Amino acid sequence: MNDRRDAHSELRGGYEAAAEFYDLFAKNDDIPFYLDYARRQGSPILDLAAGAGRVSFALAREGFEVVALERSEDMLRVARQRHNDLTEVIAKQVTIIEGDFTDFTLNQQFSLIIIPASFGHALTRDEQLSTLSCVRCHLRDNGLFILDLFPGGVQPERAFFEDVPVELPDGRIVRRVGEMRVDPARQILELKLHFIISDPQIEPKKEECFELLSGAALIHNREANMLMRMSDLEIVEEFGDFDRRPFSSDCGRRILVLRKSS
Numbered sequence: 280m281n282d283r284r285d286a287h288s289e290l291r292g293g294y295e296a297a298a299e300f301y302d303l304f305a306k307n308d309d310i311p312f313y314l315d316y317a318r319r320q321g322s323p324i325l326d327l328a329a330g331a332g333r334v335s336f337a338l339a340r341e342g343f344e345v346v347a348l349e350r351s352e353d354m355l356r357v358a359r360q361r362h363n364d365l366t367e368v369i370a371k372q373v374t375i376i377e378g379d380f381t382d383f384t385l386n387q388q389f390s391l392i393i394i395p396a397s398f399g400h401a402l403t404r405d406e407q408l409s410t411l412s413c414v415r416c417h418l419r420d421n422g423l424f425i426l427d428l429f430p431g432g433v434q435p436e437r438a439f440f441e442d443v444p445v446e447l448p449d450g451r452i453v454r455r456v457g458e459m460r461v462d463p464a465r466q467i468l469e470l471k472l473h474f475i476i477s478d479p480q481i482e483p484k485k486e487e488c489f490e491l492l493s494g495a496a497l498i499h500n501r502e503a504n505m506l507m508r509m510s511d512l513e514i515v516e517e518f519g520d521f522d523r524r525p526f527s528s529d530c531g532r533r534i535l536v537l538r539k540s541s
């Protein structure tokens with residue numbers, strides 16, 4: 280039942296309305312980590328679920344050649360706008376492709392494949408396995424795949440948060456408030472984000488609000504290890520966050536560095 284492609288349909292997509300504002304609240308603490316592996320592995324790099332290009336453009340600015348694959352039309356539109364604003368030399372390093380990471384064929388193999396904060400969007404076991412199979416096919420023999428997971432069993436049952444508001448170049452203020460809720464039966468982390476935009480220069484005050492509802496699969500450790508084994512991928516390194524702390528029960532993330540099994 281869990282493996283129907285239309286399962287959890289209410290938690291899919293959702294990035295449309297907020298695409299323009301999504302990156303504003305990113306901590307970007309993962310970028311130095313990805314850059315480090317990019318330096319070790321070299322180009323080309325495949326950035327799956329590249330969103331508005333946050334990680335792809337950071338890699339391209341450091342001289343790496345990146346293919347950015349993304350499914351959401353609005354994220355792609357924002358990524359292309361930002362791509363146009365890059366210098367010609369940097370822009371040439373990035374190829375933006377519309378695609379689904381659970382089922383893609385590119386005529387190329389990569390030294391490094393990453394899927395920042397997004398593997399959880401493969402909500403069913405079939406989608407997870409087909410993603411890993413596509414990754415393996417596109418990995419060079421000495422290539423690495425970095426998978427950051429939201430592990431099951433370590434997330435708080437329910438949490439509310441509000442980020443520090445951000446001012447846009449045109450003076451508008453964007454606030455983001457969110458709610459995370461674990462659904463243990465479905466092994467899914469539901470994330471509801473509200474983006475509230477106001478313009479302090481306009482009276483009377485008016486607010487525009489977008490809601491984004493998405494879900495990420497919570498993958499327990501042994502289950503993740505089994506998925507990797509079924510996909511002929513071998514764990515080379517494992518961390519509990521992008522600062523490389525060892526993975527333990529207090530870590531909200533599990534980061535795996537993988538290669539093709541020998």
Ligand SMILES: C[S@@+](CC[C@H](N)C(=O)[O-])C[C@H]1O[C@@H](n2cnc3c(N)ncnc32)[C@H](O)[C@@H]1O
Nearest residue numbers: 294328329330333349350351379380395397400
């Ligand atoms: C949490 S955002 C992360 C974006 C980007 N990786 C980053 O870290 O800034 C998740 C992204 O995954 C994309 N996505 C979800 N499912 C996808 C799929 N099956 N194929 C391609 N992109 C997908 C969403 O559209 C969204 O842009």
